[in-house]
Amino acid sequence: MSLRKFITNKTTAALAVLITAFANTSVFAQDAAAGAAAAPKVDMGEIYKSVIFYVLAFLAVCLFIAIIGKAIRVYELSREAQGKPVGINWNRIHASLFALFLVVGLYGVYWEYTVHGAMLLPDAASEHGKKIDKMFNLTLIITTIVFVVTHILLFGFSYIYKYSAKRKAYYYPHNNTIEKIWTIIPALVLTVLVLMGFLTWRSIFFKTEDPKNKPLQIEVTSEQFKWSIRYPGADGIVGAKNYKLTTATNPLGIDFKDLNSRDDEMADEMVIPVGKPVKLILTSKDVIHSFYMPHFRVQLNTVPGMRVFFEFTPTKTTAEMQQETNDPNFKYLFYCAKICGSGHYNMQKVVRVVSEAEYKTWIAEQKTYLNDDLRKQFNLPGAPAPVKSVADSAAKDSAAVKTNQMALNK
């Protein structure tokens, strides 16, 4: 059997299988429809949920395309046999598809910018965030211009210079001037962008602390799958921590021997006064997480065994942002932005930016991490009655019981 015949036989066999499959499905559908008329309702929507339906639909589309292809081939072969010129000019069709792709693609760019562009975050709510937005917008403008121009040239040239029997291609292998232009211009633009990015990052990250406007320290500890927030208390300093001190009563491993730790306060949300610098101290208990505050343009990894710092100044209160976004339920949040395990999606906490007065009222209501249990554990003054006396009385009691028993045994 020749190869051609073999392939034809194979194709026929495959077609037979497909046709049988279709016939069976339609019989099945008719059965189902008949059943629906007599018996309780059969949900026809269920058929559209089955994988087999989509597999068959895909095969049907493939079959349809194959049939069209074969028909065109037969048309071309018959023209060839009759000695007529080629019926379909594929060069023209391909060139037109390039032009169509350009128009549809450019509309897609426009659609992305207008529809999805509106879904971008609102203006930055922090001082340094404005600088980041400026860099982002500048990069986006430059890359968009380059993208649009290069694609018009790419697809436009493919259309304009499609094959034509009347034209002879000009052999043009090399041009130094063009090489120089398309090497030097992108190099210059990229150098400027990288340098600007570097300087912007340096101005955000490396700041000298203003002694007159000391930042509010807030420590955030990540763990699977929650955040713990620690405020510094009246001394303004978040105290020391040691992972070896971690217990059920002291989950953050705070070292209460350090005087700075004793007044540290716990909070269920992050409340910060507007217009005041905040210094975040970020750390992790287990794996690497990523502390992410999108509205403030803050994102840093939290790394176990390391303390990472970041200083920023919020510029808009939650209330102002609610007005600006026209959403009375608007809340700032911070999230985990690194897939850290099964409960990752749930790692978020509310951030409230309030006036200085509101902040003072709120912070006065927060409880300290140091409690009676921890006072006892660290032998600190103010602990409830020492453990010793309780143990003593228990020992006395058991001694008394023993004496009684001995007396009874006699």
Ligand SMILES: [Cu+2]
């Ligand atoms: Cu996570």
